[in-house]
Amino acid sequence: MRILWILPYLPWPTTSGGKTRQYHLLRALSERGHEITLLAQSKTLLDDEARSALNPLLKELVVLPRRPLKSPKTLSAALLAPYPLLASINGFAPKLNATFERLLAEPWDIIQIEHSYTFQPYEQSLRRRGQAFLLTEHNVESALGAATYDRLPAWLRPIARFDQWRYRRWEQRVLPQAAQVIAVTGDDAAQLAHIAGRPVAVVVNGVDCARFSANQPDAKSMRLLFVGNYEYAPNIDAVHWAVEEIMPLLWLRRPQARLCICGYALPQEWSRRWTDPRLEWHGFVEDLGAMQRNSALFIAPLKHGGGSKLKVLEALAGGLPLISTAQGVSGLDLEAGHHYLGGETAATLADAAAQLLGEPFRARDIGEAGRRYVQEKHDWKNAAEQLETIYRSCREQTVSAEETARS
DSSP: OEEEEEESSOOOSOOSHHHHHHHHHHHHHHHTTOEEEEEEEESSOOOHHHHHHHGGGOSEEEEEEOOOTTOHHHHHHHHHSSSOHHHHHHOOOHHHHHHHHHHHTSOOSEEEEEOGGGOGGGHHHHHHHTOOOEEEOSSOGGGOOHHHHTTSOGGGHHHHHHHHHHHHHHHHHHGGGSSEEEESSHHHHHHHHHHHTSOOEEOOOOBOHHHHTTOOOOGGGOEEEEEOOTTSHHHHHHHHHIIIIIHHHHHHHOTTOEEEEEOTTOOTHHHHHOOOTTEEEEESOSOHHHHHHTOSEEEEOOSSOOSOOHHHHHHHHTTOOEEEOTTTTTTSOOOBTTTBEEOSSHHHHHHHHHHHHHOHHHHHHHHHHHHHHHHHHOBHHHHHHHHHHHHHHHHHHHHHHHHHHHO
């Protein structure tokens, strides 16, 4: 099929769960013979590394710069427009709209838009042409924000709540326009279906299982691993909770335990704020597999968020025993006690970590059960097959409608 794929960021480098999902789905669809044009509005420049990673997957790559966050146009739109902040940041882009108009003149089997917050520049063109499109939501965006609001000054919280209300209105406006809405978990699909007024499909998050299949954790390291993108508030909240509450309780029982924190946009002030030598600050790491092999457990102390977590899937694929809250394993059919050990308080998470650090054979069994689950349910080939099924259904409906109109 000829696919026009629209993103509000470049999917390379894969520094976040969203970018990782986009890159691997594009790769899988390209390997299956689909012809893809990628239109991206990005705050980062297209460099040679990104171009060499993406060009082999695509027929055409079109990248336009996004306005700076603090530009007068963005700030005035955020204050005065009826749209939520994220939609204003990614919207009001005449050059992007003109490029999209040019592309719409070509015949497409599928137009896929990722994230409702990127939709504003395309809305009028799609309506005017009566063009069907698919919309993928990685989270229920209007339900996010608690991790951010809790850390805002009290005087700012009403503004944040107002923006959350604006996003609920935006979802009610955008989702019903899509021919098909796609979620990444069943729970998100149920919520989005209520907004869209029709069933919502699911395309799961995945992992490159082959990449991590040979990894074996190091039980003797006593190291807990956490990976995240720290432009995302729930990951920041998770680190604060782990460092300030969970690890002190764990150290009472396992004083040699260490916490290794990796990921994109790691704030430099954290290493100055928390100086215990048992805390390791690594930022973004190119070879996640090596970090997994030097760790004993993966901890996902997430209180907020949505969708399913690629960092958790990658940890499971690498055979790392998992300690997690319910939010950390949201969207996954994992059985507590078999695939992972769970807890909702600092004390229960610290207790679970202490247990597995002291019982390496049990930890190994839990890690291998998690690896088997991911290999069976969440390889990227599974996600690509789900997406192709949706494409075929949408294409058949379009062809049927065209034949009806001609007759």
